[in-house]
Amino acid sequence: MTASTLITHIGSLVTNDPSLPGADPASGPLGLLRDAAVVVEGDRVAWAGPAAGAPATDNAVDVGGRALLPGFVDSHSHLVFAGDRTAEFAARMSGRPYSAGGIRTTVAATRAASDDELSATVGRFVAEALRQGTTTVETKSGYGLTTRDEARALRIAREHTQETTYLGAHIVAPEFADDPAGYVALVTGEMLDACAPHARWVDVFCEQGAFDGDQARAVLQAGQARGLTPRVHANQLTHGPGVQLAVELGAASADHCTHLTDADVDALAGSGGATVATLLPGAEFSTRAVYPDARRLLDAGVTVALSTDCNPGSSFTSSMPFCVAVAVRDMGMTPDEAVHAATYGGARALRRDDVGTITAGARADLQLLDAPSHVHLAYRPGVPLTSAVWRGGKLAYRR
Numbered sequence: 001m002t003a004s005t006l007i008t009h010i011g012s013l014v015t016n017d018p019s020l021p022g023a024d025p026a027s028g029p030l031g032l033l034r035d036a037a038v039v040v041e042g043d044r045v046a047w048a049g050p051a052a053g054a055p056a057t058d059n060a061v062d063v064g065g066r067a068l069l070p071g072f073v074d075s076h077s078h079l080v081f082a083g084d085r086t087a088e089f090a091a092r093m094s095g096r097p098y099s100a101g102g103i104r105t106t107v108a109a110t111r112a113a114s115d116d117e118l119s120a121t122v123g124r125f126v127a128e129a130l131r132q133g134t135t136t137v138e139t140k141s142g143y144g145l146t147t148r149d150e151a152r153a154l155r156i157a158r159e160h161t162q163e164t165t166y167l168g169a170h171i172v173a174p175e176f177a178d179d180p181a182g183y184v185a186l187v188t189g190e191m192l193d194a195c196a197p198h199a200r201w202v203d204v205f206c207e208q209g210a211f212d213g214d215q216a217r218a219v220l221q222a223g224q225a226r227g228l229t230p231r232v233h234a235n236q237l238t239h240g241p242g243v244q245l246a247v248e249l250g251a252a253s254a255d256h257c258t259h260l261t262d263a264d265v266d267a268l269a270g271s272g273g274a275t276v277a278t279l280l281p282g283a284e285f286s287t288r289a290v291y292p293d294a295r296r297l298l299d300a301g302v303t304v305a306l307s308t309d310c311n312p313g314s315s316f317t318s319s320m321p322f323c324v325a326v327a328v329r330d331m332g333m334t335p336d337e338a339v340h341a342a343t344y345g346g347a348r349a350l351r352r353d354d355v356g357t358i359t360a361g362a363r364a365d366l367q368l369l370d371a372p373s374h375v376h377l378a379y380r381p382g383v384p385l386t387s388a389v390w391r392g393g394k395l396a397y398r399r
C-alpha cells in the first residue's frame, strides 16, 4: 500500500478545477478553495477539498494557512546553450535594439561546449526554476544548427524533460547565410531524421530575419510527417503569418503573440483552445519592447499561457513568479488570470491533462507559497515566496 499524506490548513488552494465541491464560484476557472486540504498518494493527488471534509490518511502536514498552487508549467524555454551575452544585454540597455542575429553568438559557444557542460547547464536551470515553483519545463534545441549539434541538444534536453522541441529552424545556420533554401532542406531532411527520435514538438522562428511563412510551413509540416506536433515562435517582433499558420496547422501553441491583427486574434479564438497563445513577458522586459496585450486575447476567449522563454539572449529569467508579476502589472491580466495562465495555461500549451491542476488523479506537482494567497505572486514582486515544492508527490524543494 502506498502511504497517503494529508496537506492541510491550506489558507487558499488554487485547483484550476472550478467543478470541485467547495470551489468559490467568484474565482471562475481558478477553482479557489479556502481552508482546504489535499491528499497525496504516491505520485498523484487522491483528493482535494475543504479541510473539514478530508479523509483519514497515514501522515499529515500542516501548512499554517499558506497558499498551495499547482506547480508552474513553463512551456517555453531554451536551456541547451553555452556562452554569455551579458555585454549584449548591457549594450541593449544603453539603447541598441534587439535583432534575431545575436543568436549566432550563442550558436558558436554551444557548438564548442561538451555534452557534460550542456547537460549541467540544463540541470542547473531546471533546478533554479524548481526553487521558484516550476515543476514542468519544456525546452528546445536551436543553438546547434547542424545535424549533429541539434540532435545532441535534444538528446541532452531529454535527460531533463520529456517536453523537448526541435528548433533547427531558429535562425538560418551561418554556413547557409547565402542559401536559406538549402538550410530549410537540411532542417526538413537529414537534421529532422536525426532529431525526431528525441523530440515531441517541432518549432520554427517565423519572423523577418529568420523564416518566412512558406519556409515555416515547410518546417512544421515536415515535423508533423515525422510525428512531431507544431508550436510556433510567432509575431514577436513584427506582424506576420506565424499565428495564422500555427492555427491552420493545429499547433499546440503560438508563442510571443506580441504584434497581432484582429484576424490573428480571431484565428486563435476560433481554434477553441487548441492553439494556445503563449505570452513571454521576459522577452519584452529584457529587450525593452512593448508587451503583448493579454487583455485583448482573454476578452476574445483565447486560451493564454505565460512562460519564461528562458534563454541567454532575449529573456534570461527562469522565474515564473516574475512573469506573473509583469503580466499583471503591464499586460492587463488580473492576478487570478496570470496564475491560471502560468499553471493551467502552460499545461494546455503542452497538451497535458495530468499537470496544471490540483484535482483527484492529477500528478502531485504542488507549490507552497510563504504567503496567504496566490495574489502575492504579483503583489510582492521580486520576493522569493516559494516555500516548498512537491514533484510527483515527492518533496523536491523546501526552503
Ligand SMILES: [Zn+2]
Residues within 6 Å of the ligand: 076, 077, 078, 233, 309
Ligand atoms: Zn523562444
